[in-house]
Structures are given as structure tokens and as C-alpha cells.
Amino acid sequence: MDFGSLLTAMVTPFDENNRINLERTTELIEYLLDHGTDGLIIAGTTGESPTLSFDEKLALFNHVVTVVNGRVPVVAGTGNNNTEASIRLTQEAEKIGVDAALLVTPYYNKPNQEGLYQHFKTVANETKLPIMLYNIPSRAIVRLTVETIVSLSQIDNIVSVKDSSGDLDAISSILEQVSEDFTVYSGDDSLTLPIQSIGGTGVVSVASHVIGTEMKEMIMAFEAGEVKQAAKLHRKLLPIMKALFMAPSPSPVKAALRYQQLNVGSVRLPLVPLSPFEEQNLYRLLDTYK
Template identity: 75%
Template sequence: MDFGRLLTAMVTPFDENNRIDLNITTQLIEHLIATGSEGLVVAGTTGESPTLSHDEKISLFKHVVKVVDGRVPIIAGTGSNNTQASIDLTKEAEQIGVDGALVVTPYYNKPNQEGLYQHYLAIAQETQLPIMLYNIPSRAVVRLNVETVVALSQIDNIVAVKDSTGDLDGIASILEQVDDGFSVYSGDDSLTLPIRSIGGSGIVSVSSHIIGKEMKAMIELFEQGKVDEASRLHRKLLPIMRALFMAPSPSPVKSALKYQQIEVGSVRLPLVPLSPFEEQNLFRVIESFQ
């Protein structure tokens, strides 16, 4: 399954009552596709999955599938720290018609490597969907070791990993050992080009909400052999990438979208919106880029 090179981990728009706003979701989808997103991740961390109910996720999956209408792959965030609940949501998402599932490592329970392997195996055996592993130890506490990723890559429908470890040596080791059909995606915007340069497939991005065209151009310059130009663009984009993580995500990117006249609303507690001072700093970085 080719998910594309530039995937956006889409925010979930809320109205003034903090309910999902499907009309703005439609507007956001069109914006993302128009600015270079080649795939959409729905109800992931950036989509505030911890505070979305099961029914809200189902509603969101249905709406995105309908609006996208096959134009780009849709990857549903279906993972949790409850294996059976992850299986159930993945199966429902499959029935709705998504193209893949993003399954995060179980958080809080702190399983060992065998527990992580068995968690993913159990989910993979209950669905035909292609599965993208999500390795993010900064949020989940546990980390998929290189050996575990390689072992999981041998399961037919586990086809990719979103790697947010920041460990280029580990990522290179994974790439060296997995089969050609297995894809490694950066989970950190600032590592898009470095990971691509060692054989990664692309990025699951937050910054592409704001600088999607530029990120796609950077990837294409690299693929055309214009490495110096790609590197210059990478360095130019870094301040925006950093600014979009000045506070817990997705608070900064939701403010940045507001700046771009896409009113996706606020965040749900326990997250809080940016302070006026933080917003001013964020908008200043965006203005300096334009």
C-alpha cells in the first residue's frame, strides 16, 4: 500500500461548543489536498484522539471518507492502550472504507517488547487493513525496539511505521533490515529530509497544515537530485516547524490555521489554547516566512 510521501496528521475542527464541526472539516480537507497532502491521518494525536469518543471517531471517519471520495488515502487512528478496543475500532473503520490504520504503541500500561508484539499481532489478525505502527516514546513511555519493528514488518498487513523516536541510527537500522515493501515515515517534521535521505518514505506531518506546498516541494527537490536546494528549503522551514510545537500539539497549529482564515476552533481540555503572547510569537514566525 502506497500511502504517499506527504501525509498530514489532521486536526479535528471543533465549533464554539467544542463539538466536532463537520463543515469546517470539509473545508480543512480541501485545503490540505490543495496544498500537497498525499494522504490524511484522521483521529491521531494531532486530531486529539484521547478526547474523542468512540462515536465521534466513527462519525469523523465516515465524513472524511465521503468528502475525500478516493482522492487520497485515509489512515484512521484506531490504536489505544486497550488491545480489544483497538481491534473493535479498527474493524469498524475498515467497514467504513478507510485505507489504513495508524496504531500507536499502548501507553500507560508499559508492556514489554513481547507484549507490544502480541498487541500488534492481535490487531493485524482481525483486519485486512494495512497497518502503520506508531512509535512515539515521548508520549507513550514505551518504545518499539528496532528488533520488534523488524519482526512486526514480517506480518503481511503491517506495512509501515511512523517513527517519532528522533533516532536516526535506529531508523537506519530498521531500513537496513526490513523488506523493500515496508515503509518508514518520519513522525517529526524537522526530520523529514534527514529521514528521506537515508531511505525513509516520507512524513506524517503537522506542519503541512501551514506549509504543505513548501514541504512537498522540498521532498520533490530531493527526489530530483537537487539536494542543495532541498537542504536550503529545509533550513528555511525549520523555524515554522519549531514554532508549531512551542506548546503541546495541536494548540499551535490550530492557532496557525486561524491565522490562515481556517477557523478550526480550540482544543479540548486537558489541552489549552495558546496564550495571546504565544500567538503573537507564532504569527510573527509565520509572517517572517512569507
Template identity: 65%
Template structure:
């Protein structure tokens, strides 16, 4: 299944007491849809999922679905390192009306490849929703090998993977050996164009909060055959992409949104806001980029 080309892994807006902020969330959803986003991933890592309660996740799913009102697909982050808990949250997301779910590799437990397969298979059997797998060894401490993803792609409703291992050889193997209908998204903004060049579908992006239209333009230019322009745009966008990961995400992108007039509040502990030096460095990159528009 194709969820679109540029999906945004949405930050979770908080108020001054770091509670979910419904109005800020509505504003952010509308802003993203108006600025290049083809689909929204809710309560993923960028949405600070480790610090969201189950009830908060459900509230967030409902709120984003209501606000999007069918304009773009909404993918609910229901993955965790607890298989039964993921199954329960997935069922509730399906009842609420999510268009799909994203399942991260179980972190901390460090399961074997067979354990990963059985985990995702069990969740897939509990729902009719299309599933995007999410491989991010840098955060989860386990790398789901291409062979495991290829095997999982044989399950009817496992239709996609967000590949954030940074390994283009692995991505190429997945693209080559899965059904044509199976989609592979980059989980790294800076690898969007390289992944497209080997047959990938698009990006699940953090940077699209700030440069969504430009990311969309880059993808569409490449697909239209204007590779030189797409490459030029990639190089121009790279400093912004890098600046948004200069400190633990999503602190930089939340700060950048504030700089661009979109209020989303601060991050919850154990993350901390940018310090003065980090904020100044980010502000300089955003200012320089905005001045070149």
C-alpha cells in the same frame, strides 16, 4: 505499501461548543488535499484522539472519507492502550472504508517488547487493512525497539511505521532490515529530510497544515536529486516547524490555521489554547514566513 510522501496528521475541527464541526472538517480536508497532502491520518494524537469518543471517531472517519472521495488515502487512527477496543474500532474503520489504519504504541501500560509485538499482531489478525505502526516514546512512555518493528514487519498487513523517536540510527536499522515494500515515515517534521537521506519514505506531518506545498516541494526536490535546493528549503521551513511545537500540539497549529484563514476551533481540555505571549510569538513566525513567499 506507499501511502504517499507527505501525509498530514489532521487536526480535528471543533465548533464554539467544542463539538465536531462537519463543515469545518470538509473545508479542512479539501484545503489539505489542494496544498500538498498525499494522504490524511484521522484521529491521531494531532487530532486530539484522547478526547474523542468512539462515536466521534467513527463520524470523523466517515466524514473525511466522504469528503476526500478517493482523492487521497485516508488512514484511521484506531490505536489505543486497550487491545480489544482497538480491534473493535479497527473492524469498524474497515467497514466504513478506511484505506489503512495507524496504531500507536500502547501508552501508560508500559508493555514489554513482547507485549507490544502481541498487541499489534492481535490487531493485524483482525483486519485486512494495511497497518502503519506509530512509535512515539515521548508521548507513550514506551519505545518500540527496531528489533520489534522488524519482527512485526514480517506480518503481511503491517506495512509501515511512523517513527517519532527521533533516533535516526534506529530508523536506519529498520529500513535496512525490513522488506523493501515496508515504508518508514518520519514522525518529526524537522527530521523529514534527514530520514529521506537514509532511505525513508516521507513524513506524517503537522506542519503540512501550514507549509504543505513547501514540504512536498522539499521532498520532491530531494528525490529528483536537487539536494542543495531541498536543504535550503529545509532550513527556511525550520522556524515554522519549531514554532508549531512551542506549546503542546495541536494548540499552535490550530492557531496557525486560524491565522491563515482556516477555521478549526480551539482545543479540548486538558489542552488549552495559546496564551497571548505564545500566540504573538507564533504569529510573528507565520507573518515573517508568509512575507518571504
């Protein structure tokens, strides 16, 4: 299922007391839609899902669905390492009217491939929502193998994968074996163009908060056959993409948004804001780029 080529893994805006700020969320949504975003991933890693309560996630889902009002797909992060809890949140998100669910590989429990398969299959069987798998071994420890992703792709409503493994060989194998309507998205900004070049659909992006227009231009240049221009844009944007991960995400991107006069607040513990030194390095790079 094609959700668009540039999906933004949206940060969750907080107020001065670190509560979700829905007014700032509205402002951020409009900003992103004006700067190339084709779809929104909410309450994912970048949205600080581990520190959002069940009720906060539902309030966020409801608000974003209302504000977006069908203009772009809204994909809700409803997965965690508890299968029953994932089912419940996914079902509630479906009632609210999100367009799809993003299900992360269960972290900490360390299930084997059969456990991973059964987890995703069980959640998928309890919802009519299209499901995007989220393969992120650097955070979850466990990794979906090519074989497991291909097997899961045969379940009717498992329609896509966000792959943050960084393994282009594995991603090539996935693309070779899944059906044409199963989409593969890069989970790493810096691999957007390489993954697109082997048949990927696009990217679930953090950097699009800051360079969304430029990233969309790069993707569209490649799709138009302007490969050298796309590569030139990739090289130009790469330092920004890398800088936004100089510290655990989303601390850098929230700092970058504030520097651009989009106040999305700070991060919740156990994450911490950038140090003054890190902030100055980030701001210097942003000034140089602009």
C-alpha cells in the same frame, strides 16, 4: 506500502461548543489536498484522539472517507492502550472504508517488547486493513525497538511505521532490515529530509497544515536529486516546524490555521489554547516567513 510522501496528521475541527464541526472538516480537507497533501491521518495525536469518543471517531472516519472519495489514502487512528478496544475500532473503521489504520504504541500500561509485539499482532490478525505502526516514546513512554519493528514487519498487513523516536541510527537499522515494500515515515517534521536521505518514504506532518506546498517542494527536490535545493528549503522551513511545537500539539497549529483564516476551533481539555504571548510569537514568525 507507499501512502505518498507527504501525509498530514489532520487536526479535528471543532465548533464554538467544542463539538466536531464536519463542515469545517470538509473545508480543511480541500485546503490540505490543494496544498500538497498525499494522504490524511485522522484521529491521531494531532486530531486529539484521546478526547474523541468512539462514536465521534466513527462519524469523523465516515465523513472524511465520503469527502475524500478515493482521491488520497485515508489512514484512521484506531489504536490505544486497550487491545480489545483497538480491535473493535479498527474493524468498524474497516467497514466504513478507510484505507489503512494507524496503531499507536500502548501508553500508560508500559508493556514490554513481547507485549507490544502481541498487541500489534493481535490487532493485525483481526482486520484486513494495512497497518501503520506508530512509535512515539515521548508520549507513550514505551518504545518499539528495532528488533520488534522488524519482527512486526513480517506480518502481512503490517506495512509501515511512523517513527517519532528521533533516533536516526535506529531508523537506519530498521530500513536496512525490513523488506523494500515496508515504508518508514518520519513522525517529526524537522527530520523529514534527514530520514528521507537514509531511505525513508516521507513524513506524517503537522506543519503541512501551514507550509504544505513548501514541504512538498522540499520532498520533490530531494527525490529529483536536487539535494542542495532540498537542504536550502529545509533550513528555511525549520523555524516554522519548530514553532508549531512551542506548546503541546495541536494548540499551535490550530492557532496558525485560524491566523490563516481557516477556523478549526480550539482544543479540548486537558489541552489549552496558546497564551496571548505565545500567539503573538507564533503570528510574528508566520508573518516573517510569508
